[in-house]
Amino acid sequence: AQTVTQSQPEMSVQEAETVTLSCTYDTSESNYYLFWYKQPPSRQMILVIRQEAYKQQNATENRFSVNFQKAAKSFSLKISDSQLGDTAMYFCAFTPWGQNFVFGPGTRLSVLP
Amino acid sequence: EAGVAQSPRYKIIEKRQSVAFWCNPISGHATLYWYQQILGQGPKLLIQFQNNGVVDDSQLPKDRFSAERLKGVDSTLKIQPAKLEDSAVYLCASSLARDTEAFFGQGTRLTVV
Numbered sequence: 001a002q003t004v005t006q007s008q009p010e011m012s013v014q015e016a017e018t019v020t021l022s023c024t025y026d027t028s029e030s031n032y033y034l035f036w037y038k039q040p041p042s043r044q045m046i047l048v049i050r051q052e053a054y055k056q057q058n059a060t061e062n063r064f065s066v067n068f069q070k071a072a073k074s075f076s077l078k079i080s081d082s083q084l085g086d087t088a089m090y091f092c093a094f095t096p097w098g099q100n101f102v103f104g105p106g107t108r109l110s111v112l113p
Numbered sequence: 114e115a116g117v118a119q120s121p122r123y124k125i126i127e128k129r130q131s132v133a134f135w136c137n138p139i140s141g142h143a144t145l146y147w148y149q150q151i152l153g154q155g156p157k158l159l160i161q162f163q164n165n166g167v168v169d170d171s172q173l174p175k176d177r178f179s180a181e182r183l184k185g186v187d188s189t190l191k192i193q194p195a196k197l198e199d200s201a202v203y204l205c206a207s208s209l210a211r212d213t214e215a216f217f218g219q220g221t222r223l224t225v226v
Contacts, residue, residue, distance in 0.1 A: 004155075035214060043202060045156075045217035091155050100146065100169050101215060103155035 002027045004094050004104035012110040013082045020067075021077045021107050023092030032096040034068065034075045039106070040088040048090070051075065082111045115139065117218035119205050125224045131193035134221045138186070138207030144168075145182055146215060147190050148204040156204055162188065195225045 004025045013019035025034070036048040051059045051068050058066050063083075067076045075094075079086055092104040118137040126132050138145050143164050148156035159178065160170040164185035173180070177196070182188040192199055202222050206215040 033214075037217075042219065043204075043222075044219045045204065045206070045215075047214050047216070050214055100158050100161045101156075103148075103157075105155045106153075 002029075002094065002096070002102050004092050004102050006090075006092055006104040006107050008107045009105070010108045010110070012112055013079075014112050015082055015084060017082055018078060018080045019082055019109065021079075021090050021092075021109065023075045023077070023104060025073050025075065025092070025094045025102075025104075027073070027094065027096060029096040032094060034066075035093040035095075035101075036064070036066070036075075036077045037091045037093055037103075038086075038088045039091060045091070049077065079109075084111050084113060087111045117205055117207055117216055119203075119218035119221055121221055122219065123222050123224075125226060126195055128197055128225050129194040131191065132195055132223065133192075134190045134203050134205075134223075136188045136190070136205030136218060138188070138205070139216055142207035142209055142216075143185070144208045144210060144215075145188050146204075146206040146208075147180055147188070148206065150202045150204055150220070152201070159190070159203075192223075195223075197225050199223060200225045 032053045034051045037045045049061045063080045065078045089106045091106045095101045145162040147159040150156045159173045160180045161168045162182040180190045202220040204220045206217045208215045
């Protein structure tokens with residue numbers, strides 16, 4: 001079975017500081033995509049960043065970057081210069097090519113003023 | 114570009130009643146997903162459509178849940194009869210293909226009393 005684990009149920013960070021959210025996954029597939037989604041209180045899931053497993057270069061999107069370690073099956077999200085609007089649930093998700101998404105249990109991030 | 118539309122936003126029903134949710138995906142998106150998200154958990158896939166065909170419904174409780182996607186566009190998810198444990202947010206998502214990022218609607222919060 002393919003699983004996604006997020007070992008930090010809750011985290012907090014001071015505004016303007018940097019925080020890293022952890023994610024590990026288990027799969028026997030060699031080709032897949034990894035995603036981080038953000039879910040604010042409005043409930044709508046919003047894509048934060050995406051990584052293709054065949055790419056060695058870590059993806060970045062403005063203040064968001066990932067540390068993708070394929071051998072370790074690790075995919076952490078780093079948020080730099082945290083803003084109050086970053087407060088949300090963050091879900092790590094994984095999809096092997098041609099198959100459906102598997103989501104982790106989520107990490108609740110609170111950015112403190 | 115219009116997003117994924119879902120209705121209703123909220124629904125409260127008594128156990129053993131029936132309920133239906135509607136989803137209109139982003140235009141041109143062939144893949145449509147229905148997820149169940151229980152409070153404090155990550156989304157769990159219920160059913161995945163590719164155009165109007167079912168790709169994966171392995172986690173759909175078929176004795177009470179049904180879904181259809183007529184003409185490969187809109188989709189409805191029905192629960193009949195509802196149980197207390199069906200209380201959750203039901204998220205619809207769509208994507209261009211089966212392994213590209215999914216775009217989510219705002220979800221329907223179902224409360225079964």
